[in-house]
Amino acid sequence: xxxKKSFDEINEKIRKGKAVVVTAEELTGIVEEKxxxxxxxxxDVVTTATFGPMCSTGAFLNFGHSDxxxxxxxxxxxxxxxxxxxxxxxAYIGAAEPSTDRGIEYGGAHVICNxxxxxxxxxxxxxxxxxxxxxxxxDTYITKDSINEAYLYNPRNCYQNYSAAANTxxxxxxxxxxxxxxxxxxxxxxxxxELSPLLKDPYLRTIGIGTRIFLAGAEGYVAWQGTQFxxxxxxxxxxxxxxxxxxxxxxxNLKEMSTEYIQPAIFEKYxxxxxxxxxxxxxxxxxxxxxxxxxxxxxxxxxxxxxxxQRSNKxxxxxxxxxxxxxxxxxIEGKKVxxxxxxxxxxxxxxxxxxxxxxxxxxxxxxPPIAPFPKGVTLKSLEQGRL
Amino acid sequence: xxxCIHCGACTAACTKGALKMEPESGTVSCDESLCTxxxxxxxxxxxxxxxxxxxxRPYVSEKRLSEAYEGR
Ligand code: SF4
Ligand code: SF4
Numbered sequence: 001x002x003x004k005k006s007f008d009e010i011n012e013k014i015r016k017g018k019a020v021v022v023t024a025e026e027l028t029g030i031v032e033e034k035x036x037x038x039x040x041x042x043x044d045v046v047t048t049a050t051f052g053p054m055c056s057t058g059a060f061l062n063f064g065h066s067d068x069x070x071x072x073x074x075x076x077x078x079x080x081x082x083x084x085x086x087x088x089x090x091a092y093i094g095a096a097e098p099s100t101d102r103g104i105e106y107g108g109a110h111v112i113c114n115x116x117x118x119x120x121x122x123x124x125x126x127x128x129x130x131x132x133x134x135x136x137x138x139d140t141y142i143t144k145d146s147i148n149e150a151y152l153y154n155p156r157n158c159y160q161n162y163s164a165a166a167n168t169x170x171x172x173x174x175x176x177x178x179x180x181x182x183x184x185x186x187x188x189x190x191x192x193x194e195l196s197p198l199l200k201d202p203y204l205r206t207i208g209i210g211t212r213i214f215l216a217g218a219e220g221y222v223a224w225q226g227t228q229f230x231x232x233x234x235x236x237x238x239x240x241x242x243x244x245x246x247x248x249x250x251x252x253n254l255k256e257m258s259t260e261y262i263q264p265a266i267f268e269k270y271x272x273x274x275x276x277x278x279x280x281x282x283x284x285x286x287x288x289x290x291x292x293x294x295x296x297x298x299x300x301x302x303x304x305x306x307x308x309x310q311r312s313n314k315x316x317x318x319x320x321x322x323x324x325x326x327x328x329x330x331x332i333e334g335k336k337v338x339x340x341x342x343x344x345x346x347x348x349x350x351x352x353x354x355x356x357x358x359x360x361x362x363x364x365x366x367x368p369p370i371a372p373f374p375k376g377v378t379l380k381s382l383e384q385g386r387l
Numbered sequence: 388x389x390x391c392i393h394c395g396a397c398t399a400a401c402t403k404g405a406l407k408m409e410p411e412s413g414t415v416s417c418d419e420s421l422c423t424x425x426x427x428x429x430x431x432x433x434x435x436x437x438x439x440x441x442x443x444r445p446y447v448s449e450k451r452l453s454e455a456y457e458g459r
Contacts, residue, residue, distance in 0.1 A: 051392070052394075053394075053433065178396045178399045178400070178431065179396070179399055179400040179427070179431050180399075181399075181402055185402060186399050188396075188399050263392050263434060264433075264434075265394075265433035265434065266433050266435060267396075267433055268400075268430050268431050273433070275392055275394070275433070275434075326410065338398075338399075338404070340395040340396065340398045340399035340408075341394065341395040342394055342395065342396060342399075343394070344392050344393040344394045344395075344413065345393070345410060345413070346393035346411075346412070346413030347392060347393060347413075
């Protein structure tokens with residue numbers, strides 16, 4: 001008889017402290033020992049995680065009203081520009097924004113992490129002044145406790161898969177995929193492979209709007225599909241896309257986060273970014289899902305793209321598995337090329353373990369999607385000068 | 388190892404094969420015999436965790452990035 005479990009049944013077990021919760025890496029051994037069918041009966045929840053650079057990260061802040069009040073139009077936090085085209089004292093600070101005084105050495109990502117750490121941040125805001133908001137300037141300090149709301153809202157995180165990067169040109173390239181040595185000197189890759197959330201539920205059966213997640217050390221939620229969401233990308237036989245496909249927009253209370261799980265990143269000659277820790281618990285609803293959850297690095301493939309071609313569609317140099325990428329070397333056209341990760345496996349594992357503890361010991365129940373994500377979505381590109 | 392987030396970007400930047408990251412522990416180590424003190428790894432570290440010790444070898448700073456940006 002095939003096993004089927006519902007969210008409700010699994011949540012009941014979580015509430016009673018009886019759910020069997022394992023990380024995606026631990027699941028591999030269980031499936032080898034018990035087989036798919038028995039492992040489906042035995043395991044209730046599998047935790048997945050990633051900790052990698054995600055530029056599309058930022059925070060909404062509400063500073064509270066001063067007396068007399070100001071309608072903030074130009075806003076700077078530690079000399080990093082925040083977007084003020086919202087209501088009077090609302091702002092959005094993007095992680096990738098550099099500061100006006102220190103450039104990429106200090107940017108929006110640093111401001112966000114300083115706020116999380118409870119440190120003082122310098123706020124300067126300007127306005128033309130109105131009858132209802134007469135103040136024209138304010139220069140003060142804020143902390144996460146002195147302001148009203150502070151929540152992270154990341155429009156695109158948690159890529160389902162991501163192509164690895166290499167460089168066939170004769171000059172070093174400095175990219176958001178790290179330093180790429182000339183003449184196929186190295187391959188850099190992202191995603192945590194078999195631990196990565198969207199690779200483990202490739203058709204997003206259990207992940208949708210409202211899914212409760214681990215976000216930077218706090219409880220967070222999936223708010224929407226991420227930008228550049230492309231569920232229609234070609235997939236391998238195991239359902240896994242070979243390049244960036246689905247993404248998530250995520251939201252969570254910045255005031256409860258920890259900089260153990262979110263960190264600024266500075267990429268040489270590129271800019272500021274943010275390492276964001278995300279963990280997603282996936283319920284074992286049936287054996288099809290358990291099969292997806294048990295897929296290993298050797299069966300997860302990605303393309304290696306040539307970043308020396310300055311086009312949005314970069315040529316594919318080779319295809320390889322995450323097992324090969326993790327081994328430290330891949331072979332491209334007969335050449336042995338060194339590989340380096342950009343996603344921290346160490347941190348991803350830690351997050352998967354912390355989330356396992358939340359679900360198994362702390363009653364972190366699973367929220368079924370309030371609405372599913374669209375299927376078959378393809379990406380549009382921006383055409384120059386055409387209507 | 389406090390400043391290091393174990394991302395591996397330094398190993399990508401080193402053309403001499405001097406830096407290795409232990410995949411399980413995430414520990415970064417430098418083979419002095421291969422290091423040419425070119426600084427590339429230090430510049431490439433997104434967490435600004437690498438610095439030089441007295442014998443001119445890159446090592447992971449005890450100073451956390453958060454401390455580095457604290458003293459604005
Ligand atoms: S300083 Fe040494 S370890 Fe760092 S990149 Fe240069 S050769 Fe490699
Ligand atoms: S030393 Fe820096 S670049 Fe190297 S693994 Fe640690 S954080 Fe990444």
